[in-house]
Amino acid sequence: MLEFDFEGLSALGLTPAQAGRAAAQAAEASEANPGSPLWLARVTEVHRETLALHDAHGEAVARAMPRLTRSLAEEGTALSVGDWVLGQDDAHGGRWIVARVAPTSHLARVDGYGRRHPVVSNVDVALLVMGLDDDFNPRRLERYLALAYREGIVPVVVLTKLDVATAAGEPVAQRVADLRERIGRAIDVLAVDATDASAATALRPYLEPGRTLVLLGSSGAGKSTLTNTLLGAGVQDTGPVRASDGRGMHTTTARSLFRLPTGACIIDTPGLRTLRPDGDEATLSVTFPDIDALAAQCRFDDCSHDSEPGCAVRDAIDPDRLRNWRKLAREMARGTMTPLDRRRQLAQWKARVKEGTARTRMKRGEA
Numbered sequence: 001m002l003e004f005d006f007e008g009l010s011a012l013g014l015t016p017a018q019a020g021r022a023a024a025q026a027a028e029a030s031e032a033n034p035g036s037p038l039w040l041a042r043v044t045e046v047h048r049e050t051l052a053l054h055d056a057h058g059e060a061v062a063r064a065m066p067r068l069t070r071s072l073a074e075e076g077t078a079l080s081v082g083d084w085v086l087g088q089d090d091a092h093g094g095r096w097i098v099a100r101v102a103p104t105s106h107l108a109r110v111d112g113y114g115r116r117h118p119v120v121s122n123v124d125v126a127l128l129v130m131g132l133d134d135d136f137n138p139r140r141l142e143r144y145l146a147l148a149y150r151e152g153i154v155p156v157v158v159l160t161k162l163d164v165a166t167a168a169g170e171p172v173a174q175r176v177a178d179l180r181e182r183i184g185r186a187i188d189v190l191a192v193d194a195t196d197a198s199a200a201t202a203l204r205p206y207l208e209p210g211r212t213l214v215l216l217g218s219s220g221a222g223k224s225t226l227t228n229t230l231l232g233a234g235v236q237d238t239g240p241v242r243a244s245d246g247r248g249m250h251t252t253t254a255r256s257l258f259r260l261p262t263g264a265c266i267i268d269t270p271g272l273r274t275l276r277p278d279g280d281e282a283t284l285s286v287t288f289p290d291i292d293a294l295a296a297q298c299r300f301d302d303c304s305h306d307s308e309p310g311c312a313v314r315d316a317i318d319p320d321r322l323r324n325w326r327k328l329a330r331e332m333a334r335g336t337m338t339p340l341d342r343r344r345q346l347a348q349w350k351a352r353v354k355e356g357t358a359r360t361r362m363k364r365g366e367a
């Protein structure tokens with residue numbers, strides 16, 4: 001049996017579809033865990049041992065049932081900020097999460113070893129935050145775009161430090177125009193002073209009640225500054241940026257979900273050090289629709305837009321964008337390999353090395 005207040009939870013981003021999923025999963029969960037009634041809440045923070053939750057009435061701290069943690073780990077995932085969860089109270093008033101409501105979107109990043117790390121769940125809009133200072137990097141932005149597109153999340157580019165760049169006499173308007181030209185006009189690009197209330201006005205169309213947004217971007221880009229401006233309060237700590245290279249000091253160390261006065265929810269995240277999008281060919285074609293459209297006109301179906309004759313892409317696309325596309329394509333191909341593929345590839349490499357060694361020895365007359 002599941003008891004919940006839809007009105008109250010919809011203010012935390014619960015959609016009718018998710019409420020339906022929750023009810024269906026609750027029927028299963030109460031069979032597995034008979035006893036006290038189930039509740040539904042949203043994860044606002046994940047700590048080592050506990051999770052902070054919000055339901056319509058307030059904040060609470062809960063633990064995940066070890067069985068749930070184990071089964072999620074087997075699927076290569078874990079409870080994340082933004083997840084909707086079903087839980088039960090024990091006889092001592094302890095709160096236990098017994099199930100995760102299947103998320104509608106789930107962002108994960110892949111580290112240098114190919115391991116997936118959950119970032120956030122159930123997000124509608126990703127604010128891709130990038131400073132108009134040394135942080136400005138269209139290639140990195142294209143990685144974030146791929147990350148959002150893979151999950152069907154609407155990306156919005158927020159360029160911060162407009163005040164700083166303007167005061168320094170930088171050609172901001174030109175930079176913004178070039179960026180729009182490069183990533184395509186379908187993506188909204190806003191340039192703001194994140195410390196000023198005008199940033200909240202600029203973002204207003206994305207802050208509808210019930211929406212969930214996530215802030216993504218490197219350390220020092222201004223994610224927490226923006227969070228505070230949108231909250232109208234200094235809730236999140238913000239940190240200095242090194243003068244030498246404009247990098248932040250990793251001030252935010254955990255992800256947290258906040259409710260905004262507009263009725264939207266926002267998740268502030270720590271700056272990611274490495275970002276390899278967990279994507280595939282389809283992700284790549286939506287992230288680079290310009291390349292995808294032109295590729296149909298190349299003479300060869302498998303054109304790599306490098307030196308092939310009759311290539312329609314090479315001369316029409318910004319060379320830096322094309323280089324980035326190629327790099328991401330390679331990384332994603334590596335990411336989508338199954339462990340069996342990888343073992344096979346490794347075996348091939350080893351065989352080739354062995355062959356090479358044998359050939360050398362033969363030449364030397366050792367064999």
Ligand SMILES: Nc1nc2c(ncn2[C@@H]2O[C@H](COP(=O)(O)OP(=O)(O)OP(=O)(O)O)[C@@H](O)[C@H]2O)c(=O)[nH]1
Nearest residue numbers: 161194220221222223224225238239250251252271
């Ligand atoms: N003048 C000005 N300063 C800004 C702006 N955005 C951010 N800053 C400053 O940049 C520094 C870093 O901002 P934070 O909000 O802490 O950056 P963050 O993205 O949260 O960084 P991490 O938490 O480390 O990932 C702070 O000193 C902010 O005051 C802006 O638009 N204008």
Ligand SMILES: [Mg+2]
Nearest residue numbers: 223224251252
């Ligand atoms: Mg921060």
Ligand SMILES: [Zn+2]
Nearest residue numbers: 298303305311
């Ligand atoms: Zn081509």
